[in-house]
Amino acid sequence: AQTVTQSQPEMSVQEAETVTLSCTYDTSENNYYLFWYKQPPSRQMILVIRQEAYKQQNATENRFSVNFQKAAKSFSLKISDSQLGDTAMYFCAFMRRIQGAQKLVFGQGTRLTINP
Amino acid sequence: NAGVTQTPKFRVLKTGQSMTLLCAQDMNHEYMYWYRQDPGMGLRLIHYSVGEGTTAKGEVPDGYNVSRLKKQNFLLGLESAAPSQTSVYFCASRESGGSYNEQFFGPGTRLTVL
Numbered sequence: 001a002q003t004v005t006q007s008q009p010e011m012s013v014q015e016a017e018t019v020t021l022s023c024t025y026d027t028s029e030n031n032y033y034l035f036w037y038k039q040p041p042s043r044q045m046i047l048v049i050r051q052e053a054y055k056q057q058n059a060t061e062n063r064f065s066v067n068f069q070k071a072a073k074s075f076s077l078k079i080s081d082s083q084l085g086d087t088a089m090y091f092c093a094f095m096r097r098i099q100g101a102q103k104l105v106f107g108q109g110t111r112l113t114i115n116p
Numbered sequence: 117n118a119g120v121t122q123t124p125k126f127r128v129l130k131t132g133q134s135m136t137l138l139c140a141q142d143m144n145h146e147y148m149y150w151y152r153q154d155p156g157m158g159l160r161l162i163h164y165s166v167g168e169g170t171t172a173k174g175e176v177p178d179g180y181n182v183s184r185l186k187k188q189n190f191l192l193g194l195e196s197a198a199p200s201q202t203s204v205y206f207c208a209s210r211e212s213g214g215s216y217n218e219q220f221f222g223p224g225t226r227l228t229v230l
Contacts, residue, residue, distance in 0.1 A: 004158070033216055045159075045206065045221035052216075091158050097216065101147065101166060103174065104219065106158025 002027045002094050006107035013082055014115050020067075021077045021110050023092030030054075031097035034068065034075045035104070039089040048090070051075065053097070079112075087114045118142055120222035122207050128228045129197045137192040137225050139207030146212035148190035149174075149219065150182060152203040159206060165190055166212075197229045 003026045013019045025034070036048040051059045051068050058066050063083075067076045079086055092107040123138040139148065146167050151159035151174075161174030165184040179201060181193045190209075194201060204226050208219040 009156075043204065043224040045208075047218060050216075093158070095216075101164055101172070102210070102216065102219075103149075103161055103164065104159070106160070108157055 002029070002032075002096070002105045004092050004094050004105055004107035006092055006110050008110045009108070010111045010113070012113040012115060015082060015084060017082055018078060018080050019082055019112065021079075021090050021092075021112065023075045023077070023107055025073050025075065025092070025094050025107075027073070027094065027096075029096055033095045033097055034066075035093040035095070036064070036066070036077045037091045037093060037106075038086075039091065039109075040085075040087070045091075049077065082114045084114050084116060086112065088112060120207055120209055120220050122205075122222040122225050124225060125223070126226050128230065129194075130230050131198060133197050134193070134195050135197065135227075136194075137205055137207075137227075139190040139192070139209075139222060140188055141190075141207075141209040141220075142188060143209065143211075143220070144187070145209035145220075146187070147210045147217075147219075148184065149208040150180070150190065150192045151206045151208065152176065152201075153206060153224075154203050162192065162205075197227075199229045201227065202229045203227060 032053045034051045038046045063080045089109045094105045149164040150162040163182040168187040207222040210219045211217040
């Protein structure tokens with residue numbers, strides 16, 4: 001079974017700073033996807049970024065980028081030039097790369113606060 | 117295009133009562149999912165459906181039943197609610213086909229069992 005671990009329950013940075021959220025996972029699979037989801041106070045789950053395990057290049061989406069270390073089973077999220085609207089819970093998630101049900105496995109989450 | 121909607125948004129039950137949560141999607145998605153989110157934890161999969169008339173168990177199915185009588189609706193039932201089922205419940209849906217399609221989430225239902 002796959003597991004996802006986020007070791008930072010809470011983080012807090014000043015606006016405009018860069019922050020990195022950590023995630024490790026455990027799997028015997030070789031083909032899979034990794035995700036970061038954002039959950040603001042509205043509770044809506046929002047996909048931030050996706051990484052395909054067979055791609056060596058780290059994914060980027062505007063101010064969001066990942067550091068994917070497959071051998072170490074590490075998948076961190078870097079938020080550059082942080083904004084007040086980035087305040088949210090952030091969840092790391094894993095999914096096997098197969099056709100069919102494509103079930104997500106989530107970490108425990110990191111509560112990120114951006115201070116003005 | 118409303119996406120994924122959930123009814124109700126909030127509910128308080130007494131132990132032993134029953135209720136049904138409704139998830140509806142207007143994107144013609146084949147796959148639908150029910151998750152629960154407990155404090156300090158990520159979402160955990162309860163049940164899912166790969167198409168109309170089919171359902172399957174997820175990670176934490178005990179105490180819940182589901183039905184997918186119509187493609188656009190996925191119902192989650194609690195026959196005899198327990199305080200341990202106090203949680204926020206999320207529904208999600210996605211297209212079929214290929215090795216990946218994004219799951220779209222509903223806004224969640226906060227359920228309290230007293």
